[in-house]
Amino acid sequence: MRLEFIDLKAQYRSLKDEIDGRIQKVLDHGQFILGPEVWELETRLEAYTGAPHCITVASGTEALLISLMAMGVGRGDEVITSPFSFIAAAEMIALLGATPVFVDVERDTCNLDPNKLEAAVTPKTKAIIPVSLYGQTCDMDEINAIAARHGVTVIEDAAQSFGATYRGRRSCNLSSIACTSFFPSKPLGCYGDGGALFTSDDKLATIMRQIRVHGQERRYFHSRIGVGGRMDTLQCAIVLAKLDSFDWEVERRLQIGDEYLRLLQGAEGIALPVVRPDRTSVWGQFTVQAENRPLLESKLRSAEIPLAVHYPLPLHCQPAYEGLCRRVGSMENAERLAQRVLSLPMHPFLDPETQNKIVEAVRGGQRG
Numbered sequence: 250m251r252l253e254f255i256d257l258k259a260q261y262r263s264l265k266d267e268i269d270g271r272i273q274k275v276l277d278h279g280q281f282i283l284g285p286e287v288w289e290l291e292t293r294l295e296a297y298t299g300a301p302h303c304i305t306v307a308s309g310t311e312a313l314l315i316s317l318m319a320m321g322v323g324r325g326d327e328v329i330t331s332p333f334s335f336i337a338a339a340e341m342i343a344l345l346g347a348t349p350v351f352v353d354v355e356r357d358t359c360n361l362d363p364n365k366l367e368a369a370v371t372p373k374t375k376a377i378i379p380v381s382l383y384g385q386t387c388d389m390d391e392i393n394a395i396a397a398r399h400g401v402t403v404i405e406d407a408a409q410s411f412g413a414t415y416r417g418r419r420s421c422n423l424s425s426i427a428c429t430s431f432f433p434s435k436p437l438g439c440y441g442d443g444g445a446l447f448t449s450d451d452k453l454a455t456i457m458r459q460i461r462v463h464g465q466e467r468r469y470f471h472s473r474i475g476v477g478g479r480m481d482t483l484q485c486a487i488v489l490a491k492l493d494s495f496d497w498e499v500e501r502r503l504q505i506g507d508e509y510l511r512l513l514q515g516a517e518g519i520a521l522p523v524v525r526p527d528r529t530s531v532w533g534q535f536t537v538q539a540e541n542r543p544l545l546e547s548k549l550r551s552a553e554i555p556l557a558v559h560y561p562l563p564l565h566c567q568p569a570y571e572g573l574c575r576r577v578g579s580m581e582n583a584e585r586l587a588q589r590v591l592s593l594p595m596h597p598f599l600d601p602e603t604q605n606k607i608v609e610a611v612r613g614g615q616r617g
């Protein structure tokens with residue numbers, strides 16, 4: 250059987266009855282937009298994260314866009330974020346005419362370095378978007394404290410970290426606003442595009458709900474400019490079907506991550522991912538750093554182990570952003586990581602035998 254990078258088919262097999270049942274219910278009631286499952290999911294996710302408000306939206310990217318629009322971010326503003334991430338946060342900042350300001354990441358966690366953050370804040374700074382990369386949050390207390398000193402909003406990009414904890418609290422409930430994604434391969438995924446916004450601020454929640462539906466205050470009365478940003482009922486139903494076993498899945502992710510760390514300890518030429526003691530990673534990706542990535546890649550390919558590189562080119566080097574972004578200080582860690590990172594298969598259904606096969610290929614991979 251083919252080894253999967255993320256085995257969504259195994260997950261479907263184990264949850265078939267719940268998922269099929271939930272889908273059938275939507276087909277029967279026919280409320281495909283803003284149907285009962287949408288509100289049910291929002292309530293469940295508020296309870297899960299502890300965040301007072303959850304607003305489901307069309308994707309993680311849409312969540313970032315809506316949160317920036319709610320903050321009134323536009324031309325002349327700056328938003329600080331990570332240069333070593335998926336493009337979405339920087340992209341939505343630039344789309345609104347604001348400037349993405351990049352601060353380098355930590356070499357071990359690959360997350361935004363709070364020690365370098367304050368130097369990047371200017372009177373134009375409107376928000377900071379720390380990305381909880383690979384399933385582990387940044388040092389959110391430190392980042393919130395810096396933001397508070399300067400009256401800046403923190404928006405957690407939690408697309409890879411739903412289910413992770415930081416000092417006993419859950420990702421998505423660690424800052425004024427958080428954005429997550431239900432893209433199929435994320436820790437909690439649907440079967441298409443989907444995402445959610447979280448906030449503790451009642452006023453912001455109302456604004457974001459309005460932006461989600463064309464800035465409507467009431468039907469056909471538009472008090473602000475918005476987007477068509479709803480998550481559809483079927484996708485919400487699918488997330489609901491997966492939610493009952495999500496605690497089990499997170500537990501499995503933690504175990505499989507620990508097992509990778511144990512089995513790969515001391516592997517030559519490989520630096521293992523680092524999780525700070527005050528938090529957990531849901532291993533949105535299990536990403537190692539290889540001294541010689543091309544060699545490791547070719548060994549994994551010949552053992553038919555699927556792999557991915559998250560991410561091969563830092564964001565300040567992307568052609569579309571030339572002249573549109575600002576860097577504060579050196580981006581040396583981001584640039585170094587882009588040359589070295591490699592993600593291994595990671596999902597709750599990875600069995601010990603398969604994991605051993607992957608580990609063997611990695612261990613053999615650096616010897617040539």
Ligand SMILES: *Cc1c(COP(=O)(O)O)cnc(C)c1O
Nearest residue numbers: 308309310335337408409430432
């Ligand atoms: C996946 C991802 C997004 C975007 O989510 P979509 O639902 O695909 O729009 C944003 N940020 C990060 C860090 C991601 O991994």
